[in-house]
Amino acid sequence: MTLNKLALNVAGGVAYPGHRHFTQRLLSRRGFLEKTGLTAAALAAAGLLPEVARSGTISSTASAAHGHNSTTTATPLPIPGGLQLLGPSGPLFHVFLPASGAEPSTITNFNGFIGWAAVGGKGTHTVSGQAPEHLPFEADVRFMRGEFVGADGRNHHGAFAFI
């Protein structure tokens, strides 16, 4: 299945409020890597996002704490709306694609901040025992942080990642 084929299914199957451009480009989201035969570059395994690794250490420490630096254990509920990404006879997926006016959140009963990043780029892909390749990616990553009513019917405060 190619991205174009999938985009065709979406565009023909559901009432998508955004631009088809976004459907084509961004349904692929994070990790859509397309082999293009671009020049490979060496991968330094020890150099994987060192600044992220540092923040992860901080996050891990914070996760053990209470209050607004903790990771919630409450389960949120999905938004009721969404898209039939596999076509009109397919299931409803509780998510909207990046577009002006589309709902960013994937959880309902939510009141808080959201960051939405639909971004493309390139990077180095390495399969064990093979030469690295320089390949394109597309990512759709979001955060949701604030108050929400969980599946337990109670109010909670927490953060979520849409990856």
Place this chain on the structure above:
Amino acid sequence: MQIHDFNPGITESGLFWTIPISESTISVNFAAGKASFQASDVDVEDYHDVVNALMDGPEVDAEVSWDIRWSHPMGRTKLRDLKNGFAGDFVQNVAQIAWAGQTDTATFVSDPAETSVNEFSLLAHERNGVFFS
């Protein structure tokens, strides 16, 4: 040809590719239209491609790390969507990402964040469900 699709899966309730994460991974200055989101070694699955992911097909264990920055606000709008039941304040801006993902047999490391290309990015303060009125 897509060769990786990293996501945490869909829960039985229908929660779509969404997992809890430490609040400390997120920093928001909504007034300035800026934010950051950083996380490391988050457990996900690699479904190979998005259709297989949507169909909950075979996957392998994977980890991803990311560092995303939002900046350069370009405009603010208020939105109230009665059909979908949400409202909020929205700031369209620019996001840049550096990220890495790995499975037992493959790694991917993006080029530096400043080389990434913004497609659609925003910050929002949203209310939905019981908070929508």
